Amino acid sequence: MKYELEDALKNEALRDAAVELLFQLGDDDFMIAYRGSEWLGLAPHIEEDVAFSSISQDTMGHAAMFYQLLSDLGAGDPDHLAHARPAAERKNAILLEKVNGPGTYLTEPHYDWAFAVVRNYFYAQAKKVKMESIKNSSYQPLSETAVKINMELYYHLLHWKTWFSQLVSAGGEARTRMETAMEMVFAELEGLFSMGSQSEVFSKHNLIDSEEALRTRWMQMMSPVFESLDLKMPDTFGMESGNGRNGEHTSDLQTALDTIGEVYNSDPAASW
Amino acid sequence: MMRDKIIEALQAVKDPEIDSVSIIELGMLEKLEIEADTILIKLLPTFMGCPALDIIKNNVVKAVSSIDGVEKVDVKFIFHPPWTSDRVTDLGREKLKEFGIAPPPRHIAETGEWQADCPYCGSTYTTMENLFGPTACRSILYCKSCKNPFEAMKPVSTLM
16 A cells, blocks of 8 residues: 555644654654764775765755655654654664763864764664665655665665775774774664654554564664674664653753754744 | 757856856756746756856756746755765766866775776876865876876765
8 A cells, every 4th residue: 555645644643654654764863964964074094085975965955855745744853853843753863972082173073984983884884774674655645755865875775884884804903993883873863763652653564563563674784794894793782871752862962952053043033 | 959059058158167168068957847838957956065056056046047948047956865976967077077077986895996098198097185175076096007196976876
């Protein structure tokens, strides 16, 4: 069964489920794109600066698509959804809101490149798994969006996989730092697959595959890479700081929202 | 005929970041609906994060509104079907080259790798410098024959 926008507007249960899923997807992209943008001018070399900013720009574009789909379903203005919702209403995984490292963009940014590579690689693969699933979503506008996003994601995944493989296989300090970063990311990775209290509702409406199916698929895609680099995949992933899908967040999110929304919130009616 | 006039007007709307190539040549026009009081133009965005989309939209409205008999112009970006790089027309491919940009490669290896010939000297002796270029849709390459850096439009397909 396929549903168009008109069907979702008439079916309240379906509409609410689609809205919830779209917030999870949109907020995830919004946060990681913002964290990526903070790296501008700080990446290891100039080519990476060009690449990473381009990836962040694409990803922010994907967040904008999800917020537009939300707006179509009556959830409000896309700019408002992006900039003006309080932290407690955000549905992004906590992994994505964590700061890039010590310091801030303006003062002594001692950001952690290993963490950036691991977080972005694992995220890109998880997003790929979700988009492949959503291509078959019952909500037609969402499945069309997934097809579009998937084509751009291809390049993001290729990029982060290259960095990941090269740094891990370099050995020495690079490998040690990558392993430390992996520990940090695995400790929160479950939050990326979690759908909060909504998993059954999403499945009931055939919006996306189950958490378990997505996690298994992710591990299948990652296993060859891990094996080739002699890395061990943990049996289970953590969610140590809480579940962002239920509105639980760290103070890192509030600081990020204050910064990114500063201009918009100074005059929400202005046209930029 | 109104349709011809509109196509002619759209032919004058260029990509703001590649100003030799029109949005028609890039394959961005998906649908043109002419109704009594409104012209509805449906365009396919190339890359979603492209900041030129709003500029293109405004330029389309401006160009089509200037045609005699047109009262209202509505421009919509749609995602289905998705834009793919094989939508760039043959003329568009030639014009990209003139601008110093290699047209999107038509062949992608199973590994996902691709190569582009130098738009200046035509050599295939080129290397990839950065998959990501100055805009979302372009990569940076280097020609080892004529020693020029150049850009290529990224191949994008639903098979990826």
